[in-house]
Amino acid sequence: MVNPFTILQQINDPHLLLVIFASAVYGLAIGAIPGLTALMATALLVPFIIFMEPLPAIASIITASAMAIFAGDIPGAMLRMPGTPASAAYTDDAHDLTLKGKTVMALGAGLFASAAGGLLSAIVLTLAAPSLARIALAFSSVEYFWLGVLGLSCATFVAGPSLLKGLASLFLGLSLATIGMDPVSGIPRFTFGSTNLMGGLGLIPVLIGLFAISELLRNANAEFHGRANTHRMGPIFSTISERLWPHKVGVLRGGLIGTVVGALPGAGSDIAAWISYAIARRGSRIGRNDDEKGAVERIMSASAANNASLGGAYIPATVFGIPGDAITAIVISVMFIKGINPGPTLFLNNPETIYTIFAIFFIANLLIVPLGILCIRGFGLILKLPTNYVSPVILMFCILGAFSVENTLFAVGLIALFGVLGYLMEANGVPLAPAILGLILGPLIEQTFMTTMLKSQGDLTIFFERPIAAAIGVFTIVVWLAAIGMKAFGGAAKREMHSHV
């Protein structure tokens, strides 16, 4: 049993609290700048946190990403320009409220829903993770194989309008994952004689390239002129507190949707927000209306979902060591570097650490409220940061970040290569998320697949022999059939419609 005093003791460390506070301010600033995502905030943190103790390092990521997801709402409401993709679902609703002079309403709703959604997911995480971990202790390579495949499948199917391009991205990621030493026999593959490739492609440089550099390339010629309309804001706390109570069900629903979607590997905060928004729009009595109350309901449901998804993603990350999204993929690699090996045994061997990590979730989500209010007030200042100075500094941080994580110039080359690749993929409608998940989960899937195949001497029935494995396997296959069926049916319906027109 875990002693709560140990956890309190671990948290009551001035250094840890300082790191949490600094990361919160950093996350708010990055999230509030349009074009800079929560993932970018996390990737750029790595060179700093790699030199910290394990707990502050993970606390820093948790806090910065939660703050960045909330802060994305601010430019969305004020400029109709979502700061992060996760805020895109309800940007129009929030901006409409701002045009009516109700910025406080729009942002206050997002603020409280974000905090509530985050707290809800933290509760689910704390309650569900330990029991899941007990089940996961009995998992063999087959279960892990199916979990990996299920994650990749979800990532591919939710990635975008084209299933084929999603699949292409997935296979590209899996191919990139095979670079380096083979996990079973240790034979080098696709290294072309380069010692830099022996250990495989470094995750952080690839992520910095695919997400940060490609974003800089895309925005290289985007003129960004914004002026925030902040002078008409009244007091946030008192205006909001009594008017938000009618939306409690929406927040609760959004929080639960967010936690579940976040827990599915590959589906991140933006998808959680879109799903929750759609359900609030169609399925709820208040959210269906086009009036102010309807808009607030939709904003709160979606906003609760995108923050809740962050906590949800830590369920597979801590229990199975399988990342739910790219942010937790970074968290997992940081955990490994810091000697905290994520997986079910973590709950047995090091319960204090894992519960302290969960406790940090509560602190981070509670901090959203006061710091978020300050950020809304200070948004004018963030907008005054001139982008033609900010982007070059971010570029330099990308270079330095890749170098400090791997200590090779080869890693710096990778960010340029993957930056251009990410730019080309996005421009051609090839989603990035499946490739990233393929790269991250590839080694796990290959290792578990090969182990199982060698164990069974090529007999494929082993994949369905154990009950849990069979259940996850059948579920994965059903997901595949449903996705393909929906695409085929959707395509046929579209053709029929065209022929009628």
Add this chain to the structure above:
Amino acid sequence: MKVHDLIVGMVFMLLGIFVAAYSRTFAAPRNLSYGPGFFPLLVGTGLSLVGLAIVWQGLRNHKTSPIVVPPDWTKSARFALRFWIIPGVIVFYIAFVDLLGFLITATLILTSVIAASGAPKTKALIVGFLVAAVMNIGFASILHVPLPWGPLTSISGWLIW
């Protein structure tokens, strides 16, 4: 830069064929029935089949969309510079950081990228130098990243503590 799905599919197909073909060269250790080439073979085959399907889809609508849509940076030399300077300075960093040291390389990179985005050159140089110096001190002294100093090695002690 947007190209037609025919080309997108073709690229994926060729890449898949390469991965699958190259994986045939990995010899399996004698005691294992499935060697290091087995998984890449499956993945490469999958990639080439998906590429083929994208080509097939592209063939069906090859007349409705153009082969290449020129990106916005082809519109003017200034736009092209702003775009290409990003990969350009990364290559410059790799090529020159050991020779010039971090402080000089980073100052040059920051100054040129800031100036390319339209800021006055003197201001770009001042901001570039100050940011590079802060980064250098922070990463070398606080985070202990072994950044090269180049010709400034003899005075590096002033900036590291």
